[in-house]
Amino acid sequence: MIIDGHVHIVPPSIVRDRAHYMAADRWFGILHASPRARLVSAEELIHSMDDAEVDAALCFGFAFADNAICRLCNDHVLEAAARWPSRLIPFAVVNPAEEAGLAEAERCLAAGAAGVGELMPDGQGFGLGDPSLEPLLALLQQHAAPLMLHISELVGHQYAGKGTVGPLAAYTLAAAHPELRLILSHWGGGLALYELMPKARPSLANVWYDTAASPLLYEDRIFSEVSLWAPTKIVFGTDYPLLSQKRMVARVRALGLNQEQEEAILATNLLRALGRLQADEVAP
Ligand SMILES: [Zn+2]
Numbered sequence: 001m002i003i004d005g006h007v008h009i010v011p012p013s014i015v016r017d018r019a020h021y022m023a024a025d026r027w028f029g030i031l032h033a034s035p036r037a038r039l040v041s042a043e044e045l046i047h048s049m050d051d052a053e054v055d056a057a058l059c060f061g062f063a064f065a066d067n068a069i070c071r072l073c074n075d076h077v078l079e080a081a082a083r084w085p086s087r088l089i090p091f092a093v094v095n096p097a098e099e100a101g102l103a104e105a106e107r108c109l110a111a112g113a114a115g116v117g118e119l120m121p122d123g124q125g126f127g128l129g130d131p132s133l134e135p136l137l138a139l140l141q142q143h144a145a146p147l148m149l150h151i152s153e154l155v156g157h158q159y160a161g162k163g164t165v166g167p168l169a170a171y172t173l174a175a176a177h178p179e180l181r182l183i184l185s186h187w188g189g190g191l192a193l194y195e196l197m198p199k200a201r202p203s204l205a206n207v208w209y210d211t212a213a214s215p216l217l218y219e220d221r222i223f224s225e226v227s228l229w230a231p232t233k234i235v236f237g238t239d240y241p242l243l244s245q246k247r248m249v250a251r252v253r254a255l256g257l258n259q260e261q262e263e264a265i266l267a268t269n270l271l272r273a274l275g276r277l278q279a280d281e282v283a284p
Helices: 012-016 018-024 026-031 042-052 067-083 099-110 131-143 167-176 191-196 221-229 245-253 259-273
Strands: 003-008 056-060 088-092 115-119 147-149 182-184 207-210
Touching (some): 012 018, 012 067, 018 026, 042 056, 056 067, 067 088, 191 221
Parallel strands (some): 088 115, 115 147
16 A cells, blocks of 8 residues: 655645735745646546556645635645545645634534644744644644644755754654644655664654655665654655656665665554554554
8 A cells, every 4th residue: 555645735826826825925936947847636636546557646736825725725635535435535724823723623623634734834933842832732632633833954065945843843842742743744854863862762652754856855775764763653655746656756766775674664654543443453
């Protein structure tokens, strides 16, 4: 089984009227300035999944700063998940810096969203230590639902969308909320390395790291390396449509991982993060 744990879809109206939304949201504008930065709706995602032999995808909109636009994305994601219930796992995007964000998260969780994210602190204007985040964190803990955050590696080249929220902020959040399930995107900006610190590891018990956009940032051997010390923590994610699902599945298949490692990365670790699989049901 292959589950893509990191996919962005937007409603057809946003695909069509891209320029309008680029002007309305600074971060969305920066990330989609290049005409090669594609936008797709659910229908196109399903085609890509069929082509790449991806069984299911955890999908969400783009984390706009304006909760009204987040809502448009969430409606599309929830409708799509209702249409393809065995293929799509919906997450909700909200801006927790605004009061309306909490109500939108409540609405979506009640309507079947399995979690919240991928949120973008830089683009949406909040910090991981902001008190305004607390009500959302409490809500997610109540539902045992994960929060997915865009976390950036703070070293290396600059590129459109590189954020300033990195491993330290993510670790501090995890340590302060040990019960909160966190999926930290883009290898948690490198936080996955700190799983090797015996004193840091307990605070990371409910943290997973997704591989979204990995080939743009790291050598592919990061999969097998991290797999050596955190085999149950790596969640396969492509960042489709930024990267091709088919090519990314092929890259992972080409790594020479053993079957257990591959299954964990491609499916079971995400099921663990979602609470759909108990840790002891599958050997690490
Ligand atoms: Zn991201």
